[in-house]
Structures are given as structure tokens and as C-alpha cells.
Amino acid sequence: MMWQDKKVLVGVGVGASALAYWMFTRLRNSLNSGSSDFIPVGTVKELYVYPVKSCKGISVFSFYCHYLGPISGEHFDRYFVVVDGNSGRFYTARQKPVMVTIECKIADGVLTVKTKDGRSVTVDIDKVRKNKVLRTAV
Incomplete structure (x- = not known):
């Protein structure tokens, strides 16, 4: 047994x-x-964030995918637009192709927009928020 x-x-x-x-x-x-269920279709070589719509992009290493769009540090993608002060109409590169040469960066809460000829404009974003000078568009 x-x-x-x-x-x-x-x-x-x-x-x-x-x-x-x-x-x-x-x-x-x-x-x-x-x-795999995934089919490789390409390789990402660079990522860009465009803080001002239709202006020159900023190359970034990575970004967070927020429901409002990509965010890298202080750079929110297409968070700002160029607006005609008189009519309130916003411009894109379709109407003003020269916009693609405008450089922009955000550092310490200040947006700096610089043209090809060296002229620049700065906007203190925190001050704009504090004074509630905001407009939204869809």
C-alpha cells in the first residue's frame, strides 16, 4: 500500500x-x-506645444494630455489667440500667414511674444487673471 x-x-x-x-x-x-492589437504606424521624433494659436511652436520633451489640450510646464497648447483690439475678431495663420514666424514663450507666469524683426510684447498672465481680463472662445 x-x-x-x-x-x-x-x-x-x-x-x-x-x-x-x-x-x-x-x-x-x-x-x-x-x-498585438496595436499596429505600429510611425515614430514620434519631436513634440511641440503652441501656446499662441498659429504662432511658432515650442519643442518639448514631453507633455501631459489634459482635457483642454497638451500641457508642458507653463506651456498650454493653443491657450492664447491673437485678437484684433477693435473688432474683437481673432486671427489665425490663414488670415495672417506671417504669424507662423512669431516666437512665444512663457516663463514665470509671463508670456513673451517676439516678432521676426526683434519687437516683443510681454503679458503678465497672473495679472490678467487677477484683473479678470479674460475672454473665452470655442
């Missing part, structure tokens, strides 16, 4: 080991096969 119990125990051990080995190799092959 003792001998039979040992045979059963060894048989169960060998069977369990074989099953574990089979499952391991199947899982490993599945992971290494490269079969």
Missing part, C-alpha cells in the same frame, strides 16, 4: 511539472510572438 501511494505522488508531481512547463512555454511564446 505504501509503495502505491509513492507512485501516485510521483505521478502527480511529474504531471504537475509537465503542465507548469507547458503553460510557461506557451505564455513565453505568446509574449515573444509580437502579436
Whole structure:
């Protein structure tokens, strides 16, 4: 009787080991096969954030995907637009193609917009928020 119990125990051990080995190799092959639901379509070389719509972008290493758009540090993507002070109409590069040459950056809560000929304008964003000089557009 003792001998039979040992045979059963060894048989169960060998069977369990074989099953574990089979499952391991199947899982490993599945992971290494490269079969995936995702199909690679390209490689990201650079990321840009455009703080002012239609102006020159700022190259960033990474950004956070917020529901309002990409954010990298103080740079919110397309958070600002150029507006005609008289009519209140905003401009894009379609109406004013020269806008794509305008550089902009945000540092310490100050937006600096600089034209190709060297002229620049600064806007203290915190002061604008404090004075509630805000307009929203869709």
C-alpha cells in the first residue's frame, strides 16, 4: 500500500511539472510572438506645444494630455489667440500667414511674444487673471 501511494505522488508531481512547463512555454511564446492589437504606424521624433494659436511652436520633451489640450510646464497648447483690439475678431495663420514666424514663450507666469524683426510684447498672465481680463472662445 505504501509503495502505491509513492507512485501516485510521483505521478502527480511529474504531471504537475509537465503542465507548469507547458503553460510557461506557451505564455513565453505568446509574449515573444509580437502579436498585438496595436499596429505600429510611425515614430514620434519631436513634440511641440503652441501656446499662441498659429504662432511658432515650442519643442518639448514631453507633455501631459489634459482635457483642454497638451500641457508642458507653463506651456498650454493653443491657450492664447491673437485678437484684433477693435473688432474683437481673432486671427489665425490663414488670415495672417506671417504669424507662423512669431516666437512665444512663457516663463514665470509671463508670456513673451517676439516678432521676426526683434519687437516683443510681454503679458503678465497672473495679472490678467487677477484683473479678470479674460475672454473665452470655442
